[in-house]
Amino acid sequence: LDTPSPDDCREVFNRLDDACRTAGRDPLAVRRSAMLMWTDSDEREAIDQRRHRLADYAAAGVDRLVLNIWPGPGSPEMIERLGREVAAQTA
Numbered sequence: 343l344d345t346p347s348p349d350d351c352r353e354v355f356n357r358l359d360d361a362c363r364t365a366g367r368d369p370l371a372v373r374r375s376a377m378l379m380w381t382d383s384d385e386r387e388a389i390d391q392r393r394h395r396l397a398d399y400a401a402a403g404v405d406r407l408v409l410n411i412w413p414g415p416g417s418p419e420m421i422e423r424l425g426r427e428v429a430a431q432t433a
Contacts (some may be wrong), residue, residue: 345379348402355403377408380424389427 346354357371376399399407401419411421 346376348398348404350410351376351399351402351404372407375406375408376404377410380409380411 355374358372358374362369362372378399396407409424
C-alpha cells in the first residue's frame with residue numbers, strides 16, 4: 343500500500359472541493375483524512391523530521407491521519423512514544 347504524499351492529498355482535496363461545489367455542498371463541511379504507512383524505518387527518523395512530515399499533511403488540508411504501523415502491531419511503547427513525542431507536538 344503506497345502512502346499518499348501531501349501533494350497527492352492536495353490534488354484529491356481540490357477535486358473533492360470541486361465536486362462539493364457542483365453538488366451544492368460546503369467543501370469545508372467534509373472532514374479530510376489520509377492513511378499513512380508508518381514503518382520500522384520511520385521509528386529511526388529524528389523526532390523533528392517525523393513532526394515535520396506530519397505537519398506537511400496538516401498544511402495540505404488533512405484533518406485526521408490514520409497511521410498504519412507496519413509491521414504491526416506496534417509495541418505499546420512505540421505507540422505511546424509516537425503520541426507523546428511526535429503527534430502531540432504537531433497539533
